[in-house]
Amino acid sequence: MKRRTFLKSAALGVAAAATISAPAVAQSAPEIKWRLASSFPKTLDTIFGAAEVISKRVADATDGKFQIRVFAGGEIVPGLQVLDAVQQGTVEMGHTASYYYVGKDATFAFDTAIPFGLNARQQSAWMHHGGGLALMRELFKTYNVIQFPAGNTGAQMGGWFRKEINSVADLTGLKFRIGGFAGKVLTKLGVVPQQLAGGDIYPALEKGTIDAAEWVGPYDDERLGLNKIAKHYYYPGWWEGGPQLSCYVNLDQWATLPKSYQAILEAACAEANTWMVAKYDAQNMPALRRLVADGAVLKPFSKEIMEACYAAALELYGETAAANANFKKVYEAWKPFRDDANLWFRVSENTFDNFVLARSAQKG
């Protein structure tokens, strides 16, 4: 009898413990519905698609409890105002290129790319193991945002021009759609830069509001149809050697997430970061073949233009660092990292690439 009583009490104890612990379990996996504003149009399934990768992974890893609904640029937030929307809490999250916000602070460019800066591998190295993420988060914190690297395009193309651009003189007065900090470099050489969201480029080029436009590379540019209006396709996009896309989360909203959801979201962004560059690397060459077959004229920028742009970029960095303490702080930390990364890549990657890429261009 005593034993039965004990067993009964023990069972009751278990039941009571289960009752008490149930709310704690529910709280650790709450149902959450967030909205994410992307800067990009849905048709661009790689740069826009990265946000969908994040959304799907987060939903799958939480048994559908943490839902992130992705909106294309312009649907609920204009493509170039994602930072403002996340800062103000209009949406909980965003997916964008931080260099769109250089008008607020030029330092944002380091979160994406600065002209003649890092390639995709080096950008990841700087962010995750070179102090970049911590430095950038100091800046984002002042905007009530935490950001995660969430995509990269790899080195971009130089864009589509109606007429040939052979010399620096050919740049004078050119109305060129170009993203980020690079517009300021080109202003020094007479270009009239225009920053337009991805979905607005084709109409502007078609109407003649702009003379030339760069976006990303063959796969995206074909989807935007830029080759249908301007046939001269220049390379490389020296302003974007490895531009990173970022996922923004409003800091107040971030604080409301259980630790497990924070970890899942962070991991999903890391997945998107490699997913995007892999997809571009796989899709760009077939797209470039189609573009050339369709009449695109492929040309490298002349050495004169490259050298003039390089000199203008260095001048701009000096001027910006002198005028902006945030920029100076990040630039002075970034530069020695860049120098070392370049030295290492010269020894290893560049030697490998130069030999193998030259060899693969030969028959047999």
Ligand code: CA
């Ligand atoms: Ca671009």
